[in-house]
Amino acid sequence: MSTQEQIRNAAQATFKNHLEFLSSGEIEKWVDLFEENGILEFPYGPADFPKQVIGKTELYEYMQNFPKHFSVSFENLHFHATESPNVVIAEFTSNGKAISTDKPYNQQYISVVTTNDDGKILKYVDFWNPLVAMEAINAPLSNFVNQ
Template structure:
């Protein structure tokens, strides 16, 4: 990651660690950032795509092939002030490459993450799936990648 801000709270630290592990493709370590019953949500998932995963097994099953499909970097991370030290709201930009095609994509994210004792209890990830779908070669190819 470039231009990484200083994390002031455990929740902010969890977000930065989350991004580092995605960049490194360390999905098992990434899943372990969550509590055993943690939730990962994608409110803008396209129709037919799953939008909620709960527990380590479900989250790992969904994300396990991420490093086989995508190479990503994140930058321009901005934390928004909140009064709860176990909550982080952040905006950041991502750039990536679809490994099978070499197609590049850009994405702007808004993440809302609740933590407990430094571990993620709920992660709501707001991003535009159309940009990723186009980079993966269209809706059908993207669905196959997500469901494989």
């Protein structure tokens, strides 16, 4: 196996672990997938939502309550070919619910993730639809627009 294939396999394995750790509520293991100053970015987040979360401490603080709010499994994972073995482009879905409302949380995602050669996440850009999350938790749209 070439070095490029090893790097690509490590990047894709990290992505699969990301989905597993998030769905099983293992947030500390999820954070450990990131490089010390790793970045999680949300280009489509609502107005009150952070655009970036940087570093392991912020990542943990941001994600620690995810398992208390959502119960999800991730499905239909598809990796797209990339020129760089350090870049993962993935499409996948979530199947789950918001715990507080018992309403469905079924989301479609596209993620662009850059890793170092050891598979640690340097940058994770998360493309998701915030309206799906808002509906699942009964958040009024007015909380997120025109502010």
